[in-house]
Amino acid sequence: MKIVILVLTVLFFTGCAQRDPVRGDSTANFTGTFKYAIASPGGFVSKYTWVVTPHSPNMLNFDMTKVIVRGDGPEIVSRDQAMEVEITDEKRLKFSYTTAHGQLVQVTVLAAPKKLIVNGMALQGEDLTNVPWYEFEKQ
Template identity: 70%
Template structure:
């Protein structure tokens, strides 16, 4: 756990030094509907849909849905939201939210045309996790 916090701290400070300041309203770099799917060797598929909407100038809302399709075709859905996320950088976004299981989730996003690349870490509880970089496609 200490290693995770150390790595995140180092990444935070190195990325802050590479800051792209916001000129005007940068929400357009992030808004849209994004999808990503990944198959597991255990026979299920995780499908993610993120809807990113502009709340106001340089403020975003996130609606994040995950559907796990099991090998037998049954599905398990979950949904989280993060609201009033301030855009401080034109291409990078760092934010945290508390998920439905009351875990603190930290997210880093990189915006590119037609792509949203994301990584996240759950920093609390016995099931602390780190998600590798996922590349969401804009729909």
């Protein structure tokens, strides 16, 4: 009987110690349309638009568009998607996706009021490109 009580006590405490950091559905922390623009020293502007929609409870879909505007030429538009991204933390996401050009991109997203703070890392050939923390404003 003592062994049964000991086993039940151990199971109780180990079960309580492993809390899930997501309480309920956290999709509202990340959903919306977010935009960011940055000008480069080379004379062009990159405009990012991310539309983040709920897929199911604690699952998101990302539709990411980048428009490069050059003063002397046409706009260059690229679009990527990351589908069924699971939320495992109420305020932080980590996911990866493959771009239309075959690059693997690893992304970290922090949720803040009316913005997403985004860091991305892309593998380009043998070089690793790390995008700094960008603040995407909610529209």
